[in-house]
Amino acid sequence: LEAVRLTLGSVKHNVPWDLINADTIIIWGKNPAETNIQEISFIAAAREKGCKVVLIDPVRTPTADKADIMFSPKPGTDAALALAVAAILIDEKMTDMPFIEKNVKGFEEFRRSLHITPADAEKITGIPRESISELAYIIGKGRSVTFLPGYGLQRHLNGGQTIRSILSLAIITGNIGK
Numbered sequence: 001l002e003a004v005r006l007t008l009g010s011v012k013h014n015v016p017w018d019l020i021n022a023d024t025i026i027i028w029g030k031n032p033a034e035t036n037i038q039e040i041s042f043i044a045a046a047r048e049k050g051c052k053v054v055l056i057d058p059v060r061t062p063t064a065d066k067a068d069i070m071f072s073p074k075p076g077t078d079a080a081l082a083l084a085v086a087a088i089l090i091d092e093k094m095t096d097m098p099f100i101e102k103n104v105k106g107f108e109e110f111r112r113s114l115h116i117t118p119a120d121a122e123k124i125t126g127i128p129r130e131s132i133s134e135l136a137y138i139i140g141k142g143r144s145v146t147f148l149p150g151y152g153l154q155r156h157l158n159g160g161q162t163i164r165s166i167l168s169l170a171i172i173t174g175n176i177g178k
Contacts (some may be wrong), residue, residue, distance in 0.1 A: 024054065028147060085109075104171060
């Protein structure tokens, strides 16, 4: 929660029934099919309306059966994956620059600090670089992308920074408050 507050200024999140409005849902390190049953019904309803559901989790859980695609990074490597995706989003100009210019402090410093390539991330995460690029395009081309990170991410060293890395994907694509 502190990482969210430091990144966004406050801790806010969407209500579960708003998931029906997403065109892409990224479930990251979370198993709502078993741990958040009330949420999985809204995810299923969104999927029935054509929403793409992406699961990022090192373990194949029952939520994988509810997803269209799954990426399985090595445990504790989620930040490397998120930062590699951020680098692709920026390099491929899949960012919302008007939103960034109006709402984001430190974007240029963040952009300059991204030295991770998909090839680097492949070595770290175990996810093929082509799949990392695929994830970036799913996030970058989505109109309304909702991120649902799980609590397991905070159980690793630098968990707060991992959450901030994932949040950066929503921020640079302007998928905040849509």
